[in-house]
Amino acid sequence: MSNLPVAVDLYSLAIDAASPGPQWGLETDDLNATLLVWPAGEGVAEHVNDEVDVLIVGVEGEGAVTVDGRRVPLGAxxxxxxxxxxxxxxxxxxxxxxxxxxxxxxxKLAVGTIPNRQANGNEQFHP
Incomplete structure (x- = not known):
């Protein structure tokens, strides 16, 4: 059995999203990655996260990330x-x-998702 990584087409998952919110995720012992998709005007409500730094990567369309009152445009x-x-x-x-x-x-960001433990020990989840 191989532990080789598998490429995921995030763009296709984003454009095929049927509902807003989490579309795909990957969890390892060290990292979490979650693809989220929102319609215009929606997104992640203002909050403070004291747990972790978060790297946000634009995949499709454009949005605005506001950090401590500073609005930063973010595109694919x-x-x-x-x-x-x-x-x-x-x-x-x-x-x-x-x-x-x-x-x-x-x-995880989504409640009610069921992780799928892969052979390499990583978990993927779908809503």
Whole structure:
């Protein structure tokens, strides 16, 4: 059995999203990665996360990431690091905005998802 990595087409998952929120995720012993997709005007509500720094990577469309009151536009292929302890939010500014959140492992963003343990020990989940 092989532990080779598998490439995931995040763009296709983002454009095929039938509902907002988490579309795909990967959890290892060290990292969490979650693809989230939002329609215009929706996103992640303003909150403070004291647990982890979060790297946000634009996958499809455009959005705005607001960190401690500073609004930063984010498009496909762009990234921003959001430090832990900062006040943050994400809002879609185009009809659809998909972004990948990557951070040190912690609890999942979606309640009710069932992880699928892979042969290499990693977990993938789908809503």
């Amino acid at each position: 292929g762009q990234t921003i690091l959001v430090p832990k302890g900062s006040l943050r939010s994400v809002t879609a500014t185009t009809p659809r905005f998909g972004h990948l959140n990557v951070h040190r492992r912690r609890r």
